[in-house]
Amino acid sequence: MELAKMQSMVKHIFGGVMIAALLLVPVLPSYAAGGEAASAHVTDQALESQLQTLAATHHGHVSLYAVQLNTGRQVAVDADRPVPTASVIKLAILFEAMEQVRSGKAHWEEKLTLAPKEAVSGSGVLTFFDTPLTLTLKDVLTMMVIVSDNTATNLAIDRFGVDAINARIGWLGLKDTHLYKKVMKPATGPMPADQPKFGLGKTTAREMATIMERIGLCQLAGPGEAAEPQDMAICGVALTMLRNQFYRNTIPRYLEVLDTSEAGSGIASKTGSLNAVRNDVAIVAGKGGPMVLSIFTDGNQDQGWTADNQAEMMIARLAKEIVGAWSPAGIDGRLLVPGLGLTAR
Numbered sequence: 001m002e003l004a005k006m007q008s009m010v011k012h013i014f015g016g017v018m019i020a021a022l023l024l025v026p027v028l029p030s031y032a033a034g035g036e037a038a039s040a041h042v043t044d045q046a047l048e049s050q051l052q053t054l055a056a057t058h059h060g061h062v063s064l065y066a067v068q069l070n071t072g073r074q075v076a077v078d079a080d081r082p083v084p085t086a087s088v089i090k091l092a093i094l095f096e097a098m099e100q101v102r103s104g105k106a107h108w109e110e111k112l113t114l115a116p117k118e119a120v121s122g123s124g125v126l127t128f129f130d131t132p133l134t135l136t137l138k139d140v141l142t143m144m145v146i147v148s149d150n151t152a153t154n155l156a157i158d159r160f161g162v163d164a165i166n167a168r169i170g171w172l173g174l175k176d177t178h179l180y181k182k183v184m185k186p187a188t189g190p191m192p193a194d195q196p197k198f199g200l201g202k203t204t205a206r207e208m209a210t211i212m213e214r215i216g217l218c219q220l221a222g223p224g225e226a227a228e229p230q231d232m233a234i235c236g237v238a239l240t241m242l243r244n245q246f247y248r249n250t251i252p253r254y255l256e257v258l259d260t261s262e263a264g265s266g267i268a269s270k271t272g273s274l275n276a277v278r279n280d281v282a283i284v285a286g287k288g289g290p291m292v293l294s295i296f297t298d299g300n301q302d303q304g305w306t307a308d309n310q311a312e313m314m315i316a317r318l319a320k321e322i323v324g325a326w327s328p329a330g331i332d333g334r335l336l337v338p339g340l341g342l343t344a345r
Contacts, residue, residue, distance in 0.1 A: 037217060037342045038072030047325045048075040051318055058314045060276070060300035065205040068326045069213065069342055070289035075322065079206040082176045082198070083296045086272030087123065087148045088279045089179050089201030091211050093156050094241070094270075096168040097141055098234050100160065102220050108138035108237065112155050120184040124149025138237065145241040145270060150183040157182050171222065172210060177203040199274070208281050209294035215239065216268070216283040216290065218339045235338035242268035242283070243336055249307050250280035251293055253316035255323055255331055266331035275303040278311035284319075285335035286327025290342070293319055 055062035055077050065079035100106035113134045119127040126133070126149050135143075135152075137159065143152035157165070162179055169177050179201045181187045187195070194202065214220070218235035221227050243265040248256070252267045269282035279296045295315045302310035323331065335341065 035070055035342055037069045041067060041072045041074040044073045044075050044325070047073075047322065048077070050321060051075055052077055054318060054321065055314070058297065058300075058310070059302065060297050060311060062314065062318070063205040063296040063298075064294065064318060065209045066291060066293045066295075066322050067209065067213070068286070068289050068291045069217065069340060071326070073326060076206065079294075080176070080204050082194075082202050082204055083279075083298050084198045084274065084277050085177075085201035085203045085208070086199070086274045086277050086279055087150075087153075088208055088270055088272035088281055088296075089177075089203065090144050090148065090153055090272075091208065091215075091270050091281065092169055092177065092179060092201075093153065093160065093165055094141060094145060094238055095172075095211050095215060096160050096165045097137070097156065098215070098238055099168060099220060101234055102228065102230065106137060106159070108136060110137045111135070112137055112140050112159060114151065114155060118154070119151045120154060122150040122184055123147060124151055126151035142241050146244050147246045148271065154182045154185065172214070174203075174207045174210060177201070177207045177211075203296075205294040205296050208296075209292045212268075212270075212281050212283055212294065213292045215242070216292065216338075216340050217342060232338045239268050239283075239336065239338060242270060243333070245269045245271065247271045247273075249309075249312045250278065250315040251282045251284070251295065251319040253312075254320040255284065264333040264336065266333040266336055268336060276300045278309065278315060280315050280319075282319075283336065283340070284323055284327075284331055285333060285340070286323060286331050287329040287335070288327035290335070290340040291323065291326055293322060295319065 062077055063079060063081050063083050064077040067074040101108060111134050114131050116131045121127055124147050140152045140155045143149035144156055165179050180191060180195045183200060215238055218231050220231050250271060251269055256267055266285040267282050269280055272279040277298045281294045284291045284293060295318055297311040300311040
């Protein structure tokens with residue numbers, strides 16, 4: 001969970017950022033004309049060695065998994081070690097919402113009400129609003145993703161339920177990913193023995209990349225199920241939220257050097273932060289092909305909340321190495337469309 005640094009940013013959020021969130025450019029990527037997602041992954045040994053060397057300089061622990069979806073190239077650094085999610089677990093909540101909208105059990109425009117005394121502190125702005133306050137489900141999820149709003153997250157958890165979200169995680173085949181409870185609220189029932197170690201949620205770099213990859217490729221159907229006509233629209237809503245992530249000091253830091261307020265960002269991401277934790281999971285729309293980057297750091301010695309926090313800088317440097325190797329021509333926001341221009345096998 002990011003600390004509350006938002007009071008002075010509210011006007012900015014509800015101005016340029018929310019306007020930018022309406023943009024999703026329907027352009028077919030040139031690399032993906034008739035292309036398919038790679039069915040087999042091949043480790044990029046040279047790049048992986050470079051990343052291991054860089055990660056070893058960090059004063060903390062790094063877990064990383066990245067894959068380029070059109071080529072199948074992958075790299076991993078301790079990618080299967082369970083780690084604290086912080087707010088990155090909100091990706092699992094978003095995915096459950098997408099599936100419930102798909103099935104007709106939920107609707108973007110349905111109303112959720114924030115009752116008095118239900119707001120929580122930490123990241124977000126809803127804690128500063130007068131209550132009772134009624135919002136649409138889409139607005140709640142947008143706040144949960146873009147500014148990692150903890151109060152909005154709890155509204156979403158109340159709407160779908162911890163058990164349903166964890167059941168969806170299991171449906172995805174993920175073994176080491178779990179949402180324990182609401183944010184900054186006491187547990188309402190018995191907790192697994194490992195909850196104190198992980199806090200809000202646990203995952204691995206590889207497993208959280210799976211959720212982001214499914215959102216990007218718009219793989220909402222289960223095994224043996226066919227895609228449905230509304231899938232792309234649902235994924236478009238989610239990608240619009242993710243590509244307008246407010247916190248951009250980690251994966252986007254060295255990759256996005258141009259103004260994205262009109263064309264839209266080439267990076268769709270979800271961050272998560274605690275004092276000793278900094279995480280970022282992203283789709284990067286490389287000109288050489290889309291990539292999913294999942295980078296987690298914990299046990300960090302630098303627990304400061306400045307822009308040059310060592311863990312945030314480390315994530316940014318790792319991301320720069322990956323994208324520089326796999327997409328030396330850079331990134332392009334016009335390529336960040338539902339399905340990423342690829343036909344999944």
